Amino acid sequence: MKKSIVWLFLVPLCAFSQEPAKSIHTDSSRSPQWTELLSSKKGIPWKVRKAVLHGGKQDGVELIEVDNGSLCFQVIPTRGMGILAVQRDSTRFGWNSPVKEVVHPKYVNLQARGGLGWLDGFNEMMCRCGLENNGGPGKDRFINNVGDEATMDLTLHGKIANIPASKVEVFANPNPPFDIHVKGVVHERMFYGPKLELQVDISTTPGSHTIKLSETVTNRGALEQEFELLYHSNYGAPLLEEGARFLAPVAQVTPINENAAKANESYPSYQGPTAGFTEQVYCLRLNAGNDGFTEALLVNSKGALAAGIRYRVKELPYFTLWKNTSAVEEGYVTGLEPGTNFPRPRNVEREHGRVPKLKGGETRNFELDFFFLTQADEVQSAKERIAAIQGKRKPVVDISPEK
Amino acid sequence: MKKSIVWLFLVPLCAFSQEPAKSIHTDSSRSPQWTELLSSKKGIPWKVRKAVLHGGKQDGVELIEVDNGSLCFQVIPTRGMGILAVQRDSTRFGWNSPVKEVVHPKYVNLQARGGLGWLDGFNEMMCRCGLENNGGPGKDRFINNVGDEATMDLTLHGKIANIPASKVEVFANPNPPFDIHVKGVVHERMFYGPKLELQVDISTTPGSHTIKLSETVTNRGALEQEFELLYHSNYGAPLLEEGARFLAPVAQVTPINENAAKANESYPSYQGPTAGFTEQVYCLRLNAGNDGFTEALLVNSKGALAAGIRYRVKELPYFTLWKNTSAVEEGYVTGLEPGTNFPRPRNVEREHGRVPKLKGGETRNFELDFFFLTQADEVQSAKERIAAIQGKRKPVVDISPEK
């Protein structure tokens, strides 16, 4: 008797507690399966590993993750050797884009939405914009195969962030400083068009807080070729917050449009997330120190977190500050963007003499350090370096956009 | 002697009868290799299996096939969780599109052919049209990143049918009614654009003749966002045939254009395949029963086969009847399409107040039953349910298209 009563209870309990027969096939939000490529043999522990993502629009995307013992970051060979995000200790540098997956270029139609299709995949901490053009979409002239002037639709920020690398190498220097390298080659080449080659060397020293980019752009064609390159580095919370500030040795600042001009005075400081905020973009010329280098810094409100870039002004003479402190769900983010040009449509940049050219076979070098600070004293030092570059020079702040 | 004569004959015979050395690599028409995911342990035998397609434009497409013991159908995670076709006993429900393969989105350029690129992949029994827009292509306004009104090219029926699901789960309820579920999440999200999330739960009860869709669309952005959703369910032969009829509790029917208006009187009845037939589209408002549900039915000429949809009019207030009784080779098909709107370009629908909006974080639910009838008594019951909903109400038949 007793036994059957027990069963009466057990059966329904069992039924409700039982997991349904289940089979999860795809979940793009799950951590991928990593394969270790290289790791330290002694000294500071570091490792490099690789994964292929699955599910949704990220299916087939390759990531290479470098953990130098202090910084951990992911390079995306499938997306033109961009850098997805950087982690130092408990702080993640990068941003929370509404685009959650690492989108495979096969799902990006750059021409969609009036040339804004690039936005379908934009979520990196750092991606390159170029190489034939970057900046806003629009019509531009070019010489076509029959020698006639024809019209093309420039697409936002060009192709390079959506071209997979053709060659990728990972290696570690066995000698001091034992730096770890992820090298890649990305070709933006076509028949009757640009034949530009980007060579990327992303390196870091074990235990350091810096990612070094050493890059070249080469014109593999025989004829002179325009190009544009902009390093779109992007930060959201926790670094970006109300009271966060932008610091750099500024020579001149020009609002990109009337909307930015309205907020000219507060351009180096940030609001918290603000629903309905419209982007404010400032075109800056930075001063360089005696060594030709400049630094730009984003500091949180308490001066305890910062991300910075160090590079040669001669290599990247134009710096764009993109402020997009909109609602968190829309993408609360700011961009620090050194470039060969400002991100206006190429025809506009050409008129202002800001579209460089490469002769057939010519190469141009770009070197940038991205550094990630989580200690107040580190931040203080960086601020002092910027103050030292600036010296007594005063920035010119233009009231109106460039014509 | 005799032996050598035999040989003389055997050698050439052998040579001619011999199959050539052969190696078939790719054949997109061959049945794929299936992997069983789940199956019944007792009771009505059912199973769920999975395959990845190869060859041609279907390379890499994933199918999940559910056989509930009575109905067998294929869900396409790679194409936004559409349903390819449904088999009940010896009857296949769906249609024979001139598009034979299950086309991978990487081969679809929605902007091709003046915004009609969607037609390169259209062959499902049921696919969703949306989410940012559905309906015809055309220019529409939107607010771009710099806060300006800009122009975009709407593409036919939007993106959702060509976005791969980011998360797919298959499970079976261990309790009565032991329903089998294929759940999926599809993100239509971009930076500076819609952040819409479609959650799909396609389920069926073992032995039943019904596929249930329980779905949500959520605005994951912070700002109010328009959306459009239309369930494009499509049937060809054998259900569709000369003398087949459409039945529904119709409140109002409006031809979409002059071509449809010419055939107003015969709108619920179908011709056989007719080369050169130009599509006729009717915009319908359906009456609901007391429970808020309506039903729409396509019945073959003898009343022995039918496919129907049951859903809440409040959730999907506009119903489109698409008649395309062209030649078999061109796609002999009709569409029963409940939607949040009619499939006219979004700017037109907006003018008529038929483009719903979701506040930031807001979710809307959609529940639909698709049922497949192969018995005359089942068909009769369905007809009676429609008659009961209609009651004594008479449909208004508009002579002319909406302005």
Added chain:
Amino acid sequence: MKKSIVWLFLVPLCAFSQEPAKSIHTDSSRSPQWTELLSSKKGIPWKVRKAVLHGGKQDGVELIEVDNGSLCFQVIPTRGMGILAVQRDSTRFGWNSPVKEVVHPKYVNLQARGGLGWLDGFNEMMCRCGLENNGGPGKDRFINNVGDEATMDLTLHGKIANIPASKVEVFANPNPPFDIHVKGVVHERMFYGPKLELQVDISTTPGSHTIKLSETVTNRGALEQEFELLYHSNYGAPLLEEGARFLAPVAQVTPINENAAKANESYPSYQGPTAGFTEQVYCLRLNAGNDGFTEALLVNSKGALAAGIRYRVKELPYFTLWKNTSAVEEGYVTGLEPGTNFPRPRNVEREHGRVPKLKGGETRNFELDFFFLTQADEVQSAKERIAAIQGKRKPVVDISPEK
């Protein structure tokens, strides 16, 4: 003491000679991993093998390589059954496009750059242009789904070279002449659009110097359908060089534009690589011999190397000679291109009555031999065959382009 001195030397020496820890992941320029499919059992040794390419824009592209014991060539199922290049002995026939990878169609947006996106993948020795259209980009009319005349953007050279084959078979005839076949089916079909099917049979006889194409285009739709097909065969160095010459039994030659008209007199002869050279295109009608066949030949300066095509003039009545003797880095190349039409925009070709139509279900056949000569006597024979076809007929050379 001595030991420590030794160490002082050994350590740096060791450190410098040591290879860094390294891991190469991707290198699109490395030879792929081949799998043998078929090979000769006796007689002339031949083999067929297959590879899938990795890295960059060629990721996922399938190649089938046929080595007939004399000629070795690669068929690209992923790119519409084009032929990448041909090797005979030490001579490579084909060209060095600035596009170095065998580009997967998922990376080609035909609509890019004002409809010139096809150029992102163009590097084959032979690719087909069509099937809905070929030739230059531009606007053309078509009848859309609602029966209205609509406008579409034609894209350069159409879709067929960027559609993966749906069915691929490799087989070898066990009987004389033991010919090796690579067959493929490529569908250019959509709903409310063309339903064209290309059946390809690429074959070669072991030890021969010829690749035979036996092909059909079928209209799988019910309605009459225009189509265009052009065989774009392309040669660079070493065959193309200063002093190389084009030979064919020419009935009429018309420059395609004013730029070509300027160089009318020297149209059959070639310059060396010339930076800044603008393409010169000539529209030719060729004479046929009594058997209906014609031949066209490209011969190097010494008459020791040649590549030729033999085909029926009735099948391909229009021949285009494309001269692009630009700098090596830009693509030093000439194209010998028999077609159903000249490569002007389809609307122009239609006006001149050069766009053929297929009735529903109708098939048209195309047979072409591509031959590759590396012996002076072979070249001499080919020249003599052309002279014999021409006989005493004189070519008409038009001074001006067609209106």
